[in-house]
Amino acid sequence: MQAPAVPAVQQQQQHCPISVTSSGSRFTTPAVVQAFRLSSSCFFHSSSSSLRILRSRADQPLRRALSIPHHRIEAMASGQHAPISESAAWADLKQHVKTIEGTHLRNLMQDNNRCEELIKEYDGIVVDLSRQRVIHDTVDKLLNLAEEAKLKEKIDQMFDGVHINETENRSVLHAALRAPRDEVINCDGHNVVPAVWDVLDKIDAFSDQIRSGSWLGSTGKPLTDVVAIGIGGSFLGPLFVHTAMQTEPGCAQAAKGRRLRFLANVDPIDVARALLDLNQETTLVVIVSKTFTTAETMLNARTVRTWITSALGVEAVSKHMVAVSTNLKLVKEFGIDPANAFGFWDWVGGRYSVCSAVGVLPLALQYGFSHVKKFLQGAWSIDDHFRSAPLESNLPVLLGLMSVWNVSFLGCPARAILPYCQALAKLAPHIQQVSMESNGKGVSLDGVPLPFGTGEIDFGEPGTNGQHSFYQLIHQGRVIPCDFIGIIKSQQSVYLKGEQVSNHDELMCNFFAQADALAYGKTREELVAEKVPEALIPHKMFSGNRQSLSILLPNLTPYTVGQLLALYEHRVAVQGWIWGINSFDQWGVELGKSLAGKVRTQMNAARTKTQPLSGFNYSTTTLLTRYLQGKTQLLYPDPHDVFPSNVLPGFEK
Numbered sequence: 001m002q003a004p005a006v007p008a009v010q011q012q013q014q015h016c017p018i019s020v021t022s023s024g025s026r027f028t029t030p031a032v033v034q035a036f037r038l039s040s041s042c043f044f045h046s047s048s049s050s051l052r053i054l055r056s057r058a059d060q061p062l063r064r065a066l067s068i069p070h071h072r073i074e075a076m077a078s079g080q081h082a083p084i085s086e087s088a089a090w091a092d093l094k095q096h097v098k099t100i101e102g103t104h105l106r107n108l109m110q111d112n113n114r115c116e117e118l119i120k121e122y123d124g125i126v127v128d129l130s131r132q133r134v135i136h137d138t139v140d141k142l143l144n145l146a147e148e149a150k151l152k153e154k155i156d157q158m159f160d161g162v163h164i165n166e167t168e169n170r171s172v173l174h175a176a177l178r179a180p181r182d183e184v185i186n187c188d189g190h191n192v193v194p195a196v197w198d199v200l201d202k203i204d205a206f207s208d209q210i211r212s213g214s215w216l217g218s219t220g221k222p223l224t225d226v227v228a229i230g231i232g233g234s235f236l237g238p239l240f241v242h243t244a245m246q247t248e249p250g251c252a253q254a255a256k257g258r259r260l261r262f263l264a265n266v267d268p269i270d271v272a273r274a275l276l277d278l279n280q281e282t283t284l285v286v287i288v289s290k291t292f293t294t295a296e297t298m299l300n301a302r303t304v305r306t307w308i309t310s311a312l313g314v315e316a317v318s319k320h321m322v323a324v325s326t327n328l329k330l331v332k333e334f335g336i337d338p339a340n341a342f343g344f345w346d347w348v349g350g351r352y353s354v355c356s357a358v359g360v361l362p363l364a365l366q367y368g369f370s371h372v373k374k375f376l377q378g379a380w381s382i383d384d385h386f387r388s389a390p391l392e393s394n395l396p397v398l399l400g401l402m403s404v405w406n407v408s409f410l411g412c413p414a415r416a417i418l419p420y421c422q423a424l425a426k427l428a429p430h431i432q433q434v435s436m437e438s439n440g441k442g443v444s445l446d447g448v449p450l451p452f453g454t455g456e457i458d459f460g461e462p463g464t465n466g467q468h469s470f471y472q473l474i475h476q477g478r479v480i481p482c483d484f485i486g487i488i489k490s491q492q493s494v495y496l497k498g499e500q501v502s503n504h505d506e507l508m509c510n511f512f513a514q515a516d517a518l519a520y521g522k523t524r525e526e527l528v529a530e531k532v533p534e535a536l537i538p539h540k541m542f543s544g545n546r547q548s549l550s551i552l553l554p555n556l557t558p559y560t561v562g563q564l565l566a567l568y569e570h571r572v573a574v575q576g577w578i579w580g581i582n583s584f585d586q587w588g589v590e591l592g593k594s595l596a597g598k599v600r601t602q603m604n605a606a607r608t609k610t611q612p613l614s615g616f617n618y619s620t621t622t623l624l625t626r627y628l629q630g631k632t633q634l635l636y637p638d639p640h641d642v643f644p645s646n647v648l649p650g651f652e653k
């Protein structure tokens with residue numbers, strides 16, 4: 001690692017003749033210099049007398065000369081942190097972009113030492129960063145930025161249970177959900193690990209009862225099907241892991257004869273889809289909601305409760321419905337016996353909750369607890385690495401820094417997540433929430449608008465499907481940094497006699513080819529040598545120099561799925577810490593929810609009392625009116641509950 005760069009303020013100080021610029025000021029130069037020094041760290045202290053000096057009007061010429069804008073002085077006075085973009089490390093990276101713009105991956109890839117340095121490995125996972133647009137210096141400079149952002153301290157604070165989710169005054173301890181029994185992780189002075197294991201033990205016992213048939217439905221039948229009702233973080237993570245485990249031979253064997261469905265959308269079509277072919281007598285419903293107030297989940301929960309009780313009676317709820325929540329009071333009010341509730345804690349963010357009962361319960365019901373335990377162990381392997389490995393060999397840290405480099409310096413706000421594995425089909429949708437809900441913020445931790453954009457636009461599909469869809473844009477259109485994820489040993493093997501390679505090898509040929517196609521591109525000279533007609537040459541050229549990274553996993557088991565999950569979770573946190581934002585709140589989802597509430601009130605009034613709409617703009621009024629006039633809508637109040645099976649074609653009994 002290089003020596004840390006000289007902070008910008010000190011550089012300025014060296015070039016700035018303080019005694020001259022402060023002439024006319026009645027304040028002493030050392031005090032001003034001290035204030036200036038303070039501004040080289042991220043922290044500004046209102047108690048500093050030098051700040052008082054700088055805030056006074058008398059020193060305006062000095063402020064100008066030292067390039068400290070008035071709003072920064074005011075921010076310093078109110079104890080706010082300077083945005084990272086004002087640091088010397090950031091400026092140094094901005095400057096460094098010019099150097100990188102003079103390079104091409106085609107050439108960088110020829111430097112074997114560089115490539116070797118950029119291929120990292122931990123606990124069976126290989127992360128190849130050699131196709132990032134970086135050289136040795138870039139990594140050093142990014143590590144300087146990490147130091148400037150106090151990244152190591154932030155990681156420690158997270159594991160120490162500090163309330164780093166400041167706007168909600170909460171710790172961020174999803175790592176504790178996968179900690180071994182003997183680990184000590186404190187939150188507000190208490191070790192939370194024993195409580196985590198109490199719930200895990202309860203899930204172990206309960207899932208075993210259901211799977212073994214010692215817990216039966218209200219009519220004495222075994223419960224072979226599970227419908228997990230939840231949305232957002234109470235859905236995407238469990239769906240991702242379920243999809244990844246479904247085809248793993250050991251898990252598939254363990255799940256024989258069982259079905260796990262998810263019901264997320266409040267769309268009645270999703271209700272119909274989730275309940276298709278299910279029989280109330282053999283169905284267990286798991287309501288998953290951290291808050292137990294989410295409108296969509298609660299309406300779906302009431303819908304499915306009615307589906308159960310209309311067939312089996314109200315008493316059946318105790319045998320057929322259980323809940324996962326932090327809000328056990330509301331669970332009870334809903335009519336679920338607290339004994340059948342599985343808790344978790346406010347220090348688990350919704351999008352980070354798959355390792356709590358949110359994911360563990362449905363997955364243990366489907367696959368048995370022993371498989372899910374391995375998933376937790378895999379995640380913990382990365383947690384432990386993340387908290388203890390030096391930053392320069394810390395996989396989530398390096399991944400996060402590469403993303404910051406791409407987003408904030410190379411101007412690439414999107415990222416494609418491209419697993420060459422169908423079992424990882426739900427990775428991108430899950431990471432979309434983890435990343436975009438965490439880092440799509442406009443203000444710093446202090447609430448100050450940021451002078452740069454944060455977050456990434458995440459999307460993705462498994463390869464090779466994506467190749468036949470959106471890769472055109474990635475190769476010749478916009479520059480989208482790609483994450484290629486490959487598996488060495490597939491969950492399934494097919495090899496047909498006479499074929500050149502096995503089916504999985506065929507898939508992986510594409511994994512290896514795509515990364516190089518993006519990096520190298522294709523030149524005019526190559527096309528001329530291939531005798532491509534002149535008119536077609538511009539169309540067939542590939543600029544190359546398009547960055548990607550490759551993650552190679554030894555196999556796709558519950559353990560490596562856990563590793564992959566934690567790798568992305570921590571990577572996202574690293575990005576947020578560098579940008580200086582709160583990656584653990586999500587206020588941006590509130591406005592739409594409350595406006596939907598207003599529409600709901602008027603929708604009801606219009607439907608039941610034919611009251612006219614009021615208070616909406618022209619556009620909304622027009623569309624709402626058109627919607628309300630639609631002939632296909634149900635009229636209500638309806639004398640009885642209506643189920644999808646009665647209204648949707650194809651679901652009639």
Ligand SMILES: O=P(O)(O)OC[C@H]1O[C@H](O)[C@H](O)[C@@H](O)[C@@H]1O
Pocket residue numbers: 230231232233234288289290291292293294297350351437586589
């Ligand atoms: O688990 P719940 O409390 O029902 O919340 C479900 C989801 O809803 C919210 O809108 C949040 O944006 C998500 O982070 C959360 O995962």
